[in-house]
Amino acid sequence: MGLFEQLKDGLGKTKQVFVDKVTEIVTGRKPIDDELFEELEEALIQADAGVDTSLKLVARLRKKAQENKLQEAYELYQVLEEEVTRILTRGEHRLDLEKGRLNVVLVVGVNGVGKTTSIGKLSSILKNQGYKVMLAAADTFRAAAAEQLEIWSRRSGVDIIRQNEGSDPGAVVFDALQAAKSRQTEVLLIDTAGRLQTKTNLMEELKKIRRVIERDIPGGPQEVLLVLDAATGQNALSQAKLFLEAVDVTGVILTKLDGTAKGGVVLGIQNEYQLPVKYIGIGEKTEDLREFEPEAFSKALFS
Ligand SMILES: Nc1nc2c(ncn2[C@@H]2O[C@H](COP(=O)(O)OP(=O)(O)O)[C@@H](O)[C@H]2O)c(=O)[nH]1
């Protein structure tokens, strides 16, 4: 299977509830009227695009239909594809990494969304792109978390800085920054805890980590990546709000798009919070973490 087919395959369920539903509506040989737009609105909301985004999308469709004097419902299909692509394209999708300097990438998100796994995959991808990569295990809450990251570090062949379970995450990050500087590391990927039972504590901890980086690294952290699990649908949007308030998130890694019908949430993330999606996860293997390419994503969805 080619890269594009794999993406299409990964997005299969989302395509079913999103595009196939829209196709059904617009090919029902209908005139373009209010009822049609209402049906489209409902389909978008059900496909997890988010209420605001769905309303805005349909408003744009109405406007375009009027401007271009569209007559037949099926003509809306292409307009929708264009508008979806427009939303997905917004923002900077490439990581802000430069060779020859230390780029600090802080990775945040609640438990189980795929932070550690994504960091592991990313370490291998970035190493293959020629960066000198190091990992920092700042999820010190469970010993298993650092062990999981260590396995990835061995697999990718990159250094890792870790301390004992229960040690201060800020101290781990400080340690890692010193090691990264002395070893001419180019990308330091920092894994963090995500237990939400203690919401304020978690956010305070992340703010503290951020301050440690800011004090030590000019312009750092270069990226703060929020990992969201696509399968959680609208819940992912509320998580985005929460983390945006605490740390300046620069972009999103959207995991577990494979096997979920809720991939439409990517529209809400891009539109409601102006957060560019930078990587997507469409499976368990390293190559299943992909740079997010808006046009390819849209094409895979609509083809
Ligand atoms: N199917 C699938 N599973 C994923 C993806 N990303 C992560 N996972 C799985 O999600 C589970 C939790 O991941 P983990 O990295 O430990 O989450 P963390 O608690 O945020 O660090 C693991 O079993 C991963 O293999 C993905 O894109 N697709």
Ligand SMILES: [Mg+2]
């Ligand atoms: Mg983890």
